[in-house]
Amino acid sequence: MGSSQSLQSAVEVVSNWHPQPRERLIFDCGRAEVSQYLQAVVKIQQSASDNDELKDIISMAVTRLKHEFRTVLTRQTDSAMGSNSTTELSSLTDSTGYQFRYEDFVVHETPSAEVIRYLRSIAETMDSCGHLDVCIEVYKSVRRPFVNAVFKRLRLDELKAGDVKRFLWEELRMKIERWIEAARVCTKILFTREKQFAAQIFSGLGRTATHEECFLYTAKDAAVCLFSFAESVSLSHQSPERLEAVLMLYEVMFSLAQDVGALFPSESAKAIPNGTAATLSRLEDEVRRMLSAFENAVLRDVTTISDDGGRVHPLTKHVMGYVNLMVVHRKNLVRLIVSRPSMTIRGQNVPDSEVQDPTSLSPLALHLVLIIAVLQSNLENKSEYFEDPSLRYLFMMNNVRYIVQKIEGSGELQELISADYLKKLDGYVKGAMTSYQEITCGRLLNCLRDEGLYVCRCFTSQVSIRALRKRIKTVNIVFEEIRSLQSSREVQDLGLREELRRSMLEKLMPAYEGFLMRFSSHLESGKQRKMCLQYVHRIHVKYSLKDLEELIMTKLFARHQLPPSSDCPVENSHLGGG
Numbered sequence: 001m002g003s004s005q006s007l008q009s010a011v012e013v014v015s016n017w018h019p020q021p022r023e024r025l026i027f028d029c030g031r032a033e034v035s036q037y038l039q040a041v042v043k044i045q046q047s048a049s050d051n052d053e054l055k056d057i058i059s060m061a062v063t064r065l066k067h068e069f070r071t072v073l074t075r076q077t078d079s080a081m082g083s084n085s086t087t088e089l090s091s092l093t094d095s096t097g098y099q100f101r102y103e104d105f106v107v108h109e110t111p112s113a114e115v116i117r118y119l120r121s122i123a124e125t126m127d128s129c130g131h132l133d134v135c136i137e138v139y140k141s142v143r144r145p146f147v148n149a150v151f152k153r154l155r156l157d158e159l160k161a162g163d164v165k166r167f168l169w170e171e172l173r174m175k176i177e178r179w180i181e182a183a184r185v186c187t188k189i190l191f192t193r194e195k196q197f198a199a200q201i202f203s204g205l206g207r208t209a210t211h212e213e214c215f216l217y218t219a220k221d222a223a224v225c226l227f228s229f230a231e232s233v234s235l236s237h238q239s240p241e242r243l244e245a246v247l248m249l250y251e252v253m254f255s256l257a258q259d260v261g262a263l264f265p266s267e268s269a270k271a272i273p274n275g276t277a278a279t280l281s282r283l284e285d286e287v288r289r290m291l292s293a294f295e296n297a298v299l300r301d302v303t304t305i306s307d308d309g310g311r312v313h314p315l316t317k318h319v320m321g322y323v324n325l326m327v328v329h330r331k332n333l334v335r336l337i338v339s340r341p342s343m344t345i346r347g348q349n350v351p352d353s354e355v356q357d358p359t360s361l362s363p364l365a366l367h368l369v370l371i372i373a374v375l376q377s378n379l380e381n382k383s384e385y386f387e388d389p390s391l392r393y394l395f396m397m398n399n400v401r402y403i404v405q406k407i408e409g410s411g412e413l414q415e416l417i418s419a420d421y422l423k424k425l426d427g428y429v430k431g432a433m434t435s436y437q438e439i440t441c442g443r444l445l446n447c448l449r450d451e452g453l454y455v456c457r458c459f460t461s462q463v464s465i466r467a468l469r470k471r472i473k474t475v476n477i478v479f480e481e482i483r484s485l486q487s488s489r490e491v492q493d494l495g496l497r498e499e500l501r502r503s504m505l506e507k508l509m510p511a512y513e514g515f516l517m518r519f520s521s522h523l524e525s526g527k528q529r530k531m532c533l534q535y536v537h538r539i540h541v542k543y544s545l546k547d548l549e550e551l552i553m554t555k556l557f558a559r560h561q562l563p564p565s566s567d568c569p570v571e572n573s574h575l576g577g578g
Contacts, residue, residue, distance in 0.1 A: 007047055010040035011057055018060045026064075027072050027118050034118060038125050041065070045129045062131050069122045070138045076111045077146045110193060116200045123201050132206040136214060139201065143194065143218040150190055151222045154182040156229075164232040169242060172233075176245045179229055180252045186226055187256045191219050191263050209266065216269050223264065223272050231275065234282035240294035243287065243322070247329045250283040254332065284336050291337070291367060294322060299374045305385045309490040310394035312402045313382065319375045320406040323368055327413045330364060337364045365416040372403060372417075372425075390439035394489055397432035400425055401493050433500055441507045444482065447475045448515040475515075476542050483551055491557035505552050513545055 013036055017026065026037050041061045048054035111119075123135045151157060159179055164172065195215045202211035230253055238246055257276055264272040301315055326333055340363045361369065379399050383392040404425050407413050414422060452467055491497035543551075 007043060010043035011054070013037055013040040014044065014057050014061045014064075017064055022067060022071075025071060026068055034121065038121055041125050042128060058129060062126065062129065062134060065122050065126060066134050066138060069119060069126075069135050070142065072115060072118060073139065073142050076115050077142055081146060081149060111197060111200075116197075119201050123205055127205045132202075132210070136202070136206070136210065139198070139214050140217045143197075143214070147190065147194060147218050147222050151186070151225070154185060156182050156186070156222075156226060159229040164229070164236050173242070173245050176233065176249055180248055183226060183230075183252060183256065186222070187259050187263070191223065192259070194219050195263060212266050216264075216266070220264075220269060220272070223260075224275075227260075227272065227276050227279065231279045231282075234279045234286055237286070238290065240290045240297055240322075243290050243294070244325050244329075246283065246286055246290065247325075247332065250280065250287060250336075251329070251332050253280050253283060287333070287336050291326075292341075295341070295367070295371055295374055298371060298378060301378055303382075305382055305395070308386070308391065309488060310386075310391050310398055311490050312398050312492060313379065313395075315382075316375065316379065316399045316402050319371060320403060323371060323413065324406065324410065326364070326368060327410055327416065330412060330416070333364050334362065337362075337367055339363055340366050341370050361418060362416070365418070368413070369417055369421060375403070376400065376428075388485075390436050391489070393432045393436035393439070394491070397429055397436060397496070398491060398493070400432065401429045401496050404429060405493065429496070433496070433503070437500070437504055437507065440482065440486065441504055444475070444478045444508060445511055447471060447478055448511045450518070472541055479543050479548075483555070486557065487551075487555045489557055497557050501552050501556060504556070505549060508548060508552070509545065512548055516541065516545070 017037065026034055041058070044054050044057050044061070048058050123132060126132050126135050155178065159175055167175065195211075198214040198218070199211040202214055205211075230249055233246070233249055253276060257273075257280060260276050261273045264270070298315070298319055303313075303315060305313065379396060383395045386392045386395060404422065407417065407422050407425070452471070491500060
């Protein structure tokens with residue numbers, strides 16, 4: 001600052017402001033008045049070393065500048081506190097269902113250049129007078145409550161580390177989600193701006209790193225409290241089902257680690273970045289532990305099958321949802337999962353049986369293959385619940401088809417596990433479908449063969465009416481079994497259902513049509529034909545070709561609740577005419 005003033009005029013400037021009301025600020029009188037006053041203080045300080053009267057004037061100036069510094073700083077702080085950035089959050093509760101997001105945070109206005117310039121000028125003047133500590137204490141007393149107030153309005157004060165274990169999972173999940181957004185606000189906005197503000201006022205003044213001292217005083221306790229919650233979660237050993245929340249916590253901690261290190265680089269604050277690094281490491285270990293625990297949980301899952309429809313088991317949906325979650329977070333999991341799993345299920349080596357070239361897959365991909373293979377193994381064990389072998393195949397067909405669908409629906413998952421493994425799973429579905437059809441159609445096809453229907457009379461093979469009557473009754477019974485049992489079963493995948501129906505239709509329709517036609521084609525005389533048809537009418541073929549087609553194409557595998565059948569004539573039956 002220049003010193004164009006005389007000592008006497010400098011004393012007059014300071015003295016004239018001393019009796020002024022506290023509400024009247026030099027700051028509000030414009031730059032010229034500010035410059036004049038600060039130059040006067042410097043001028044007096046230069047001559048006050050051996051002059052008690054001038055020392056008294058300096059004391060008056062220090063009091064005035066302290067008041068000005070506090071008032072302008074408080075005015076700026078109050079303005080920021082009144083912004084939407086924090087007040088909108090003060091009334092939120094978890095029960096509202098509204099999740100505050102970092103992107104929604106309305107940034108409070110930074111101090112204007114005029115305010116920063118004035119506060120910096122006061123700090124420089126006070127430093128030249130040996131009273132910088134006055135500004136430092138005022139700054140700390142004003143800004144620390146501001147940081148704490150924002151912290152509270154973000155409701156971070158509710159996230160006490162010691163409470164983590166007492167929260168029910170849903171409550172803890174919501175608090176983790178809220179912490180994630182609030183942590184980004186604190187690190188990216190609150191702490192960053194607070195450090196910038198302190199540097200703009202105090203950088204280069206007083207003892208070394210005065211601005212760092214001011215920043216640490218205002219923000220350190222809040223930062224410690226903030227990251228202690230994440231630390232507590234990392235130590236809580238959550239169940240595998242909670243992987244997503246822990247991964248989200250890890251991801252935000254990883255993304256903020258560099259910022260935290262830059263915010264708190266000093267020796268006196270190293271506990272904060274060191275603590276976040278330790279928490280990050282524990283979260284990495286926790287994710288690996290949860291993944292391993294999930295694989296074991298899938299293998300040991302003992303939930304039973306609650307219905308006889310052969311539908312997709314809840315375990316399959318749960319596991320594939322988990323797999324999808326891993327794919328969503330694959331960027332971080334690739335970094336975390338660096339070792340290959342043992343790939344052993346009940347003593348069987350998974351890579352040899354499931355993947356043609358396991359060395360071509362990443363450790364994460366092998367974990368995904370292992371989880372799916374473990375699931376498939378568990379499902380095969382569950383299928384033993386069904387006494388009917390055909391239902392076992394239907395159950396496995398439905399469940400593995402669901403797995404294939406989920407893989408086909410995710411390009412990222414396909415890329416991870418390879419086309420070979422997907423092809424193997426699809427082949428399993430086709431094999432199960434073939435086995436299911438062979439069992440389901442086999443009994444009816446056996447009934448439609450010629451064996452046992454002919455007798456030899458006078459060296460001529462003729463239809464045995466008695467055998468035919470018995471055979472038709474058997475056909476009707478088997479048909480009823482298919483009608484009642486298979487209609488109560490379900491193939492949820494529409495494409496697979498259609499494929500299965502058409503395949504069964506291609507197998508059964510020609511055989512059934514040939515069976516019906518052969519009743520009369522082998523009869524030689526009209527009398528025999530008439531007698532045969534009388535028997536057929538008496539025992540009546542209940543289902544025609546049309547009824548068979550309708551049953552297969554509209555009723556089977558759609559989980560229909562069919563009414564009991566009646567002994568209806570061919571014209572009114574469900575299996576169609578011919």
